[in-house]
Amino acid sequence: MLFDQITIIGVGLIGGSVGLAAKTRGVARRVVGVDRDMEKLKRAENLCAIDAGTISIAEGARGADLVVVCTPVDRIAEVLIAAFEHAGPVLYTDAGSVKGGLAAAVEWARPDGAAYVPAHPLAGAEKNGVEHSRADLFQNRITIITPDSSDAHAVQRVAAFWEALGSRVVRMNAAAHDRTLAATSHLPHAVASAVAGVTPVDWLSLSAGGFRDVTRIAAGDPALWAAIFQANREAVLAALGLFANRLTEFQRLLEASDRAGLERWLSEGKQVRDALGT
Amino acid sequence: MLFDQITIIGVGLIGGSVGLAAKTRGVARRVVGVDRDMEKLKRAENLCAIDAGTISIAEGARGADLVVVCTPVDRIAEVLIAAFEHAGPVLYTDAGSVKGGLAAAVEWARPDGAAYVPAHPLAGAEKNGVEHSRADLFQNRITIITPDSSDAHAVQRVAAFWEALGSRVVRMNAAAHDRTLAATSHLPHAVASAVAGVTPVDWLSLSAGGFRDVTRIAAGDPALWAAIFQANREAVLAALGLFANRLTEFQRLLEASDRAGLERWLSEGKQVRDALGT
Numbered sequence: 328m329l330f331d332q333i334t335i336i337g338v339g340l341i342g343g344s345v346g347l348a349a350k351t352r353g354v355a356r357r358v359v360g361v362d363r364d365m366e367k368l369k370r371a372e373n374l375c376a377i378d379a380g381t382i383s384i385a386e387g388a389r390g391a392d393l394v395v396v397c398t399p400v401d402r403i404a405e406v407l408i409a410a411f412e413h414a415g416p417v418l419y420t421d422a423g424s425v426k427g428g429l430a431a432a433v434e435w436a437r438p439d440g441a442a443y444v445p446a447h448p449l450a451g452a453e454k455n456g457v458e459h460s461r462a463d464l465f466q467n468r469i470t471i472i473t474p475d476s477s478d479a480h481a482v483q484r485v486a487a488f489w490e491a492l493g494s495r496v497v498r499m500n501a502a503a504h505d506r507t508l509a510a511t512s513h514l515p516h517a518v519a520s521a522v523a524g525v526t527p528v529d530w531l532s533l534s535a536g537g538f539r540d541v542t543r544i545a546a547g548d549p550a551l552w553a554a555i556f557q558a559n560r561e562a563v564l565a566a567l568g569l570f571a572n573r574l575t576e577f578q579r580l581l582e583a584s585d586r587a588g589l590e591r592w593l594s595e596g597k598q599v600r601d602a603l604g605t
Numbered sequence: 606m607l608f609d610q611i612t613i614i615g616v617g618l619i620g621g622s623v624g625l626a627a628k629t630r631g632v633a634r635r636v637v638g639v640d641r642d643m644e645k646l647k648r649a650e651n652l653c654a655i656d657a658g659t660i661s662i663a664e665g666a667r668g669a670d671l672v673v674v675c676t677p678v679d680r681i682a683e684v685l686i687a688a689f690e691h692a693g694p695v696l697y698t699d700a701g702s703v704k705g706g707l708a709a710a711v712e713w714a715r716p717d718g719a720a721y722v723p724a725h726p727l728a729g730a731e732k733n734g735v736e737h738s739r740a741d742l743f744q745n746r747i748t749i750i751t752p753d754s755s756d757a758h759a760v761q762r763v764a765a766f767w768e769a770l771g772s773r774v775v776r777m778n779a780a781a782h783d784r785t786l787a788a789t790s791h792l793p794h795a796v797a798s799a800v801a802g803v804t805p806v807d808w809l810s811l812s813a814g815g816f817r818d819v820t821r822i823a824a825g826d827p828a829l830w831a832a833i834f835q836a837n838r839e840a841v842l843a844a845l846g847l848f849a850n851r852l853t854e855f856q857r858l859l860e861a862s863d864r865a866g867l868e869r870w871l872s873e874g875k876q877v878r879d880a881l882g883t
Binding site: 449450451468469471497507508510511512514515516517518519520521522523524525526527528530531532533534535536537538539540541542543544545546547549550552553554556557560563564566567569570571573574577578581582584586589590591592593594595596597599600601602603 | 880
């Protein structure tokens with residue numbers, strides 16, 4: 328047992344999966360869930376993702392030696408600040424997709440002896456909701472941690488937590504995380520949504536596997552993603568600029584019927600995709 | 606047996622799969638393959654996708670009652686014209702991704718009594734090459750035919766051929782086909798390639814399933830796709846214009862930090878993708 332009690336605040340797909348993985352793998356003796364929605368907490372309890380649930384952060388945080396914040400990205404700061412007050416000098420981590428500024432924003436409220444180690448498990452699904460939780464959601468996935476604290480022992484314990492859930496932990500600074508994820512996650516989401524958005528529904532029956540793959544993540548939760556885009560605004564706009572330039576290149580080559588140029592342009596994309604593997 | 610001998614010209618993934626499906630399903634007594642590459646023909650024969658192979662259209666076309674052209678899209682017209690000369694007054698179809706102008710371009714060479722019924726099976730894979738052929742490649746897929754001929758009997762026989770390979774046949778006019786496929790297939794390909802093309806290879810290890818899905822088709826053959834884009838230039842440029850406008854909308858909403866607007870924009874894409882199903 329790494330922890331006696333972990334408290335998960337925000338019990339959706341990620342929070343529920345953290346609970347399931349923690350219980351399945353013996354990472355914590357007891358898992359408490361906190362959510363604004365009592366129904367979700369009941370479903371999580373039925374799934375054995377949590378041992379007990381409450382709508383009160385004060386109540387749920389009490390007795391935790393690790394608090395894991397799994398709310399949408401725009402609520403993490405306020406939830407952490409509330410948790411600091413009630414759980415006190417223990418360990419804190421989160422699962423948000425954008426990391427820049429978060430640690431600094433809550434630093435004023437952090438109690439002496441408490442350590443917050445920001446984290447982002449690179450795992451998810453098109454289907455949100457606690458009912459889609461899986462004990463293996465983090466298995467063989469990367470979790471990025473962006474510690475700016477000098478508390479090496481706390482960083483090591485939080486890293487051990489995410490590893491115990493099955494993931495491989497990579498350390499980065501928060502700004503580099505946000506720039507990278509803008510390119511590898513946030514831009515692709517916007518692009519997938521734009522492809523779907525310009526396709527008349529009547530034409531869907533004449534689409535094949537390619538369209539299905541390209542647009543799959545467009546089914547993601549609009550509210551969650553609007554929050555992610557806003558939180559990582561600068562980096563997403565920069566990635567979008569690079570992407571728009573790249574597509575303008577394609578447009579010019581096509582306008583010029585530059586067959587060799589089109590082939591070269593496509594080969595550059597293929598080279599990157601081939602490096603990723605299937 | 607629908608046909609005594611079918612001759613497949615161009616024995617790659619599609620041609621090989623036509624052969625495998627035709628033989629597995631008893632659609633033809635004999636399948637002849639024609640390709641410029643003798644090695645590919647030998648592989649196709651070993652896979653039982655063809656009964657015999659030749660590098661000569663003259664030799665391969667002889668005795669066919671159906672010729673199926675499965676070359677890259679930019680070679681279909683010249684191959685059809687050569688086949689017309691050697692197979693004579695029989696049935697012709699193809700598997701090209703772009704249909705506009707093709708029938709008109711070869712009409713002058715069509716022998717009396719010959720009928721060409723253009724077709725496009727909506728099937729494919731990132732992996733080209735005859736070695737990836739599958740007897741079920743067309744199973745439960747749509748094949749679009751774009752007949753402009755008034756020879757109803759020929760149209761019906763070619764439709765029966767593609768149905769016998771396992772697909773569902775849909776009739777459209779060629780221009781509507783090209784406009785639709787520009788949106789459902791060609792634009793997504795360019796976009797997938799552009800996303801991959803702007804991603805530094807070093808960052809790939811920090812990508813997850815979303816990036817993998819969005820960029821999957823970017824691994825396609827650049828030469829094949831350059832030919833498709835060039836052949837469907839006008840419709841692809843139009844689709845690209847709509848897409849660019851849609852993405853500019855996203856950019857403006859993000860610049861303005863318009864959270865409700867972003868959520869609405871994402872919801873519109875989600876609505877289309879949800880209509881497609883998983």
